[in-house]
Amino acid sequence: GAGVSQSPSNKVTEKGKDVELRCDPISGHTALYWYRQSLGQGLEFLIYFQGNSAPDKSGLPSDRFSAERTGGSVSTLTIQRTQQEDSAVYLCASSPGGQATYEQYFGPGTRLTVT
Amino acid sequence: SQQGEEDPQALSIQEGENATMNCSYKTSINNLQWYRQNSGRGLVHLILIRSNEREKHSGRLRVTLDTSKKSSSLLITASRAADTASYFCATVGYTGANSKLTFGKGITLSVRP
Numbered sequence: 553g554a555g556v557s558q559s560p561s562n563k564v565t566e567k568g569k570d571v572e573l574r575c576d577p578i579s580g581h582t583a584l585y586w587y588r589q590s591l592g593q594g595l596e597f598l599i600y601f602q603g604n605s606a607p608d609k610s611g612l613p614s615d616r617f618s619a620e621r622t623g624g625s626v627s628t629l630t631i632q633r634t635q636q637e638d639s640a641v642y643l644c645a646s647s648p649g650g651q652a653t654y655e656q657y658f659g660p661g662t663r664l665t666v667t
Numbered sequence: 668s669q670q671g672e673e674d675p676q677a678l679s680i681q682e683g684e685n686a687t688m689n690c691s692y693k694t695s696i697n698n699l700q701w702y703r704q705n706s707g708r709g710l711v712h713l714i715l716i717r718s719n720e721r722e723k724h725s726g727r728l729r730v731t732l733d734t735s736k737k738s739s740s741l742l743i744t745a746s747r748a749a750d751t752a753s754y755f756c757a758t759v760g761y762t763g764a765n766s767k768l769t770f771g772k773g774i775t776l777s778v779r780p
Contacts, residue, residue: 556709585767595755595770608767643709645768652697652759652766655712 554578556659558644564665565634573629573662577646584627585647585656586619590640598642601627602650634666672771673756679777686743688774690756691736697759699732700768701741704753713741713754748780 557576565571577584586598597611601621612618616634621627631638641663645656673690680686692699698717702710716723716732716739723730729742743750753775757768 583766587768587770594772595757595768597767597769600767611767641708645710647766650766653715653717654766655700655715656768657712658702658710660709 556644556646556657558642558659558662560662561660562663562665564667567636567666568633570630570632571634571664573631573642573664575627575629575644575646575659577625577627577644578657579625581646581648581657582624583647583650583654583656584621585645586627586629587643587645588640589643589661593640595643598629600650631664634664636666639664639666673754673774675774676772677775677777679779680746682746682748682778682780684746686746686750686776686778688741688743688754688776690739690741690771692739692756692758692771693737694758694760696734697766699730699739700757700759701728701730701739702755702757702770704755704773710755743776746776746778748778750776751778752776 559574582603584601589595599619600608616632619629641661643661645658647654647656700715701713704710714725714730716730727744732739753773755770755773757770759766
């Protein structure tokens with residue numbers, strides 16, 4: 553079956569612009585995660601959605617970052633007024649549920665470059 | 668912030684040799700997982716070991732967990748050139764409903780043909 557898909561695969565934007573990154577999780581997966589991978593910070597958690605529960609936003613680095621998950625499926629990560637330090641690969645993952653013992657299935661990522 | 672710290676940071680071996688990668692972590696965990704990443708993009712889950720398990724096997728992979736030392740090791744036997752990738756350990760803690768992964772910095776494995 554189809555895996556996790558993300559779009560765009562690459563995004564180059566000017567400093568100060570807003571960007572939207574999209575994630576399509578595996579069908580039926582109720583848990584969805586966003587991570588960021590950068591040279592300086594490694595792989596870090598951003599936000600977590602599980603079913604209809606309020607999302608865990610504890611990893612978002614600033615209020616310029618927000619995410620939505622519509623209808624329990626597709627998720628959009630929005631970065632407002634992008635800064636150069638936002639340049640990174642943004643990875644989305646989904647899992648069948650929120651239990652700790654589920655493996656997470658990762659998408660190919662979106663490489664964001666802020667110039 | 669990173670929970671896991673892997674060592675070595677980089678490992679280069681000859682095809683057919685075994686590769687051993689180590690990971691240490693700081694806080695109590697529910698489980699520890701190993702992931703592989705090719706070309707800096709998506710991660711692939713390799714193996715999960717629960718906190719009450721000590722050793723687990725999957726094909727050419729063997730993972731151990733020592734909760735008293737807060738450490739884990741991943742052994743890849745009879746390595747192949749296709750095993751060349753970055754390897755990450757990731758822990759899942761007891762943080763209520765959030766099963767987020769906390770990653771280490773990763774190990775770059777190069778397998779020479």
